[in-house]
Amino acid sequence: MAILNSYLNFDGDAEAAFNFYKSVFGGEFLALTRFKEIPECELMSPEDQEKIMHISLPIGDLSVLMATDILRSLGQTLNPGNNSYISISADTEEEALRLFKGLSTDGVVTIPLEKSFWGSFFGMFTDKFGIQWMINYDFK
Incomplete structure (x- = not known):
């Protein structure tokens, strides 16, 4: 988890x-x-x-x-x-995708979940309640 x-x-x-x-x-x-x-x-x-x-x-x-x-x-x-x-x-890329998609529903994505220059799968958003989130999965 x-x-x-x-x-x-x-x-x-x-x-x-x-x-x-x-x-x-x-x-x-x-x-x-x-x-x-x-x-x-x-x-x-x-x-x-x-x-x-x-x-x-x-x-x-x-x-x-x-x-x-x-x-x-x-x-x-x-x-x-x-x-x-x-x-x-996140423990897996799939978990990162699931969490990003679920938590960002009806929110505002500021950085889409994608591979970053530092080698992680990363994205940022503000959820529909105004809470800011970062989702990260480090490729191993």
Whole structure:
């Protein structure tokens, strides 16, 4: 069965927040990717390139706290209510498809479920109740 994790949005201070969380929870980052490491990053400002595209910190045996920085240059804004997601790590591609299709019904898909440049099957949407979700399946 799928595992649920928290995914947070920050306004440029994701790295500082996660260094703080790491000091409290302990452990090591599973990932720390800056926007400068992604395809077409040269189209971004040097400031945006240094922001966090993805960071993750394990909390206990099964939970992972994850985050990103928003990019104002892309029109993204951080408001109460859009600063967190429920992130589901599916066990199979079929489960990811089923969950994405079911939960996004009558909602708004922001990123269709498809193979990502980092090698996962990934998609994002806001459900019909205004809850933001991420569905991810890591190809093994």
